[in-house]
Amino acid sequence: MNKPSFSERINARLREPEGEIFKAGKWRFWFALAFGLSLGSAILTAMIFAWSAGSLTVVAGVLVLWTLVGTLHYSDSEDSQLARGVSLLDSITLICVLAHFTFLLWTFGHLRTLQSAEAKYEAQAERYNAKAEKISADNTKIAADARQIAIENRKAERLRNDTACQLRKAAQSGAKVQTGPSAAGIAPALSTAPIELEKPTKPDESSERFLTRWDFWIRAANLAELLLAAATLIYIRNRSAKTNSPTSAPSMNFDNLLSVAARTPAVTPAFRKTHASYQQEKTQKTHASYDFEGLKKLREALKDISFRLPGHCFKVDVRGDAVWIRMVRANNSTQETIASAKAKLDILDDAVRMERGAFRERLERFLTENGFDLGGNS
Secondary structure (H helix, E strand, O other): OOOHHHHHHHHHHHOOOOOOOOOOOOHHHHHHHHHHHHHHHHHHHHOOOOOOHHHHHHHHHHHHHHHHHHHHHHHOOOHHHHHHHHHHHHHHHHHHHHHHHHHHHHHHHHHHHHHHHHHHHHHHHHHHHHHHHHHHHHHHHHHHHHHHHHHHHHHHHHHHHHHHHHHHEEEEOOOOOOOOOOOOOOOOOOOOOOOOOOOOOOOOHHHHHHHHHHHHHHHHHHHHHHHHHHHHHHHHHHHHHOOOOEEEEEEEOOHHHHHOOOOOOOOOOOOOOOHHHHHOOOOOOOHHHHHHHHHHHHHHHHHHHHHOOEEEEEEEEEEOOOEEEEEEEEEEOEEEEEEEEEEEEEHEEEEHHHOHHHHHHHHHHHHHOOOOOOOOOO
């Protein structure tokens, strides 16, 4: 057999029997999405607010996650009304989780932007105040020196005035007085002219303003993506809740279907060959009187077998007093039969009478004995 492609392996992994659509998928996709968003919302809340108070939110988030497990379980109830009601409520809850997470994400991003701008402003203000205080101290010292110079000049001026007065009195009394150049005052050499600090030039557009302008649309787009993904899951869940057929049969063991380990079952004859006493109690059936329920069970068992055979399927036809089983393979948009086997109508009785898993295993052995290639499992 050709190695299955990536898409075929994915389809085989996600394929579920009819009547059980999205029962396993709700844990693969729905639970993972709701779990991640709920846990992320709790962590974001604790990061936005104080951890001492936010830790209570984390505890509440864990409780909500545990409740989510229970609601997912009851969404597969055999009561269709209960299943659809729970599915609808889960859908509304998921939308609220999406809105909550997206709003918290927007709040967290905007808060960090504002905190960054505030820290930058405080640092700039501190540097500006330090420079302004230094310039003010220098100006104060210059002004003090200028006052001291003014005092010395006034003292020198009084001394000159006293000297001039004494000389006039001496001249009036007839004494000979010699005059020389007068002493000049001390002129201050310092200036206290106002000094302006060079302020940093602001960019044409700040990062805070840019983020504030586009932050809403970015978050809105993110929310739209999450809502579309959730809407798809919501449609699948509610549609499957409406159409799934209630069943009390044991769930199919996917591990057995996916396992490729070699098995050595006990040698068992073909269908009904060892049940002569039972055959005597049954009348010979014709094409018009075969068991329709048995035919349905047989087709379901063949679907279970083809689950691990990508690109292959089985066809069942009732002809006369025999049941023909054909294995077909897709080939260039057509189907070709690669194996076929003829069984008695009693196989339909076995399909109804036997447990699903046991019937499937016996059917696999029957097909293998008749030349069907089932990938190594018999």
